[in-house]
């Protein structure tokens with residue numbers, strides 16, 4: 001264990017089972033450890049580093065903004081947040097935005113917005129229907145929204161107003177809907193839950209049900225958004241438009257930021273009803289603007305789709321060779337490989353030893369969420385390492 005890792009054990013609360021690797025530098029799809037060893041990074045800061053590590057266009061914008069204005073109270077207008085808001089609205093189906101600092105905070109705000117809508121337009125309805133195996137964040141309310149008992153049990157009793165129902169089952173949503181329901185909240189593709197894809201007409205059926213009942217559809221695009229699944233937003237691939245959408249992760253290339261976007265009719269907050277000290281601060285928003293502009297101008301979503309297909313085809317090749325790979329699935333560069341037994345941890349460690357970072361998303365599944373700028377050559381390199389790592393634990 002290195003000096004830094006020993007100090008971490010001494011000082012930190014024990015919330016994460018860390019991999020014994022101290023990262024000190026990143027560039028593109030590669031990172032380096034404290035001994036100068038290089039790794040191909042298919043974790044990407046948990047799906048954050050879409051433009052690759054330290055993309056020049058973002059680093060320059062951040063440096064310039066840091067010398068200009070880092071933070072101002074939201075009582076005042078600041079220019080970077082308005083520029084980012086305009087770019088987001090012009091490139092999505094939503095019409096209004098609120099900036100915050102993380103994914104959980106964006107979802108928490110989205111639920112507050114839906115409850116406010118329920119109070120004003122739905123006779124005080126406040127319940128939000130979410131799905132099993134979802135992941136919406138770590139605040140107490142988002143733990144209640146997240147349909148996974150491992151996150152919920154340690155904190156019971158949980159805040160009321162959330163119903164977790166089966167994913168990919170519109171009838172389960174229909175059965176759970178009552179006069180108290182104000183919204184349904186879904187990830188278009190479940191990320192942390194194991195990269196679970198929606199059936200072809202699931203999201204459209206949920207949209208139709210929400211319209212029929214006059215309730216809101218909140219799409220949590222924190223992991224799927226900003227090009228990750230092969231379009232700027234995943235909803236574009238499923239023929240639906242949300243009333244509210246949340247973003248975070250890849251929005252500012254690693255500078256903390258979150259966003260709630262809403263259709264005009266769902267945008268019911270009035271002054272003082274929601275807020276944030278840091279939300280929309282000039283530094284994060286300058287990084288966000290540079291990031292989003294880069295994604296749009298360079299068709300990064302298109303690259304994610306193209307390289308994602310190549311990656312899945314190559315993983316299918318590995319599946320032919322290793323029968324214990326039971327499934328390969330994904331959209332764009334949000335991809336998972338599942339196994340017949342719980343080998344994900346051993347595989348992560350075998351890959352690490354050979355210079356590739358991958359993420360264990362379930363005991364029997366790994367997730368691949370590399371920067372969206374990767375090339376087929378980098379996929380080939382990753383596949384060659386995976387091949388050797390899989391052989392070593394066969």
Ligand SMILES: Cc1ncc(COP(=O)(O)O)c(C=O)c1O
Pocket residue numbers: 046102103104105107135136137138187191192220221222223224248249
């Ligand atoms: C779909 C989704 N929603 C919400 C979150 C929570 O985001 P954060 O960790 O920024 O609070 C995550 C994080 O993994 C996520 O994948």
